[in-house]
Amino acid sequence: MSTLDDPTLLTAMSPLGFFFTESRHGRVRWTMCANDMCHKNKLLSDFFLSGKTLPIVRGAGQQQPVLTLVAEQLRDHGDWLHVFPEGRVRQDGQMNPLKSGLANVLCDVADTKPIVLPFHHSGMERVIRAHTARPMINNRVRIVVGEPIYLDDLLLRCRKVRLD
Amino acid sequence: MSQGAPGLTHLLRRGSSVYNHSFRFVLHMQKGESQQKLARDIMARVASSMEQLREENQRDRL
Numbered sequence: 598m599s600t601l602d603d604p605t606l607l608t609a610m611s612p613l614g615f616f617f618t619e620s621r622h623g624r625v626r627w628t629m630c631a632n633d634m635c636h637k638n639k640l641l642s643d644f645f646l647s648g649k650t651l652p653i654v655r656g657a658g659q660q661q662p663v664l665t666l667v668a669e670q671l672r673d674h675g676d677w678l679h680v681f682p683e684g685r686v687r688q689d690g691q692m693n694p695l696k697s698g699l700a701n702v703l704c705d706v707a708d709t710k711p712i713v714l715p716f717h718h719s720g721m722e723r724v725i726r727a728h729t730a731r732p733m734i735n736n737r738v739r740i741v742v743g744e745p746i747y748l749d750d751l752l753l754r755c756r757k758v759r760l761d
Numbered sequence: 762m763s764q765g766a767p768g769l770t771h772l773l774r775r776g777s778s779v780y781n782h783s784f785r786f787v788l789h790m791q792k793g794e795s796q797q798k799l800a801r802d803i804m805a806r807v808a809s810s811m812e813q814l815r816e817e818n819q820r821d822r823l
């Protein structure tokens with residue numbers, strides 16, 4: 598993993614014109630980035646916001662307005678949200694425990710039957726090493742895209758909880 | 762008796778109000794716990810899928 602996994606991997610996996618025609622189709626992903634990294638000042642903030650990257654506050658819990666905003670975008674517009682649910686970059690090939698904020702967003706939009714498409718990648722830790730900003734060339738990056746995760750039964754329970 | 766009745770009514774109303782608040786609070790707590798449990802279940806399924814993909818990715822690399 599590295600700090601540039603999004604948007605580099607998604608750009609590499611998508612047709613070239615997809616990101617450049619965002620103003621027409623509006624289907625480029627939403628994502629979130631820690632406010633102390635991507636929204637440190639007005640210039641950075643404007644840059645990341647125009648790339649549909651919203652500020653999230655580390656450690657501020659799951660009741661943050663940004664999560665409500667994201668849920669609204671998914672529910673009302675059928676948009677695409679890209680998240681790394683581990684929440685932190687790790688470069689030893691292991692995964693951190695997943696945070697449950699994603700599950701709450703999914704529960705909030707359970708009516709729309711959201712699709713969760715997982716993918717795992719390795720090799721980006723050699724492209725952008727920890728604490729450096731200089732990309733290294735001639736490295737192989739491997740991405741495995743899985744099948745959509747079956748969540749219908751759990752989302753049905755979400756709907757019931759919300760109705761109660 | 763005529764003086765005691767309003768006091769008793771007040772007491773009953775107050776007791777009823779406290780009961781209603783407590784009942785709603787318990788319902789709220791149950792709902793919260795249920796949503797938390799659901800969130801854990803969802804993330805467990807996502808984590809399981811991610812772990813399979815990670816193993817597949819590692820096998821491909823070897």
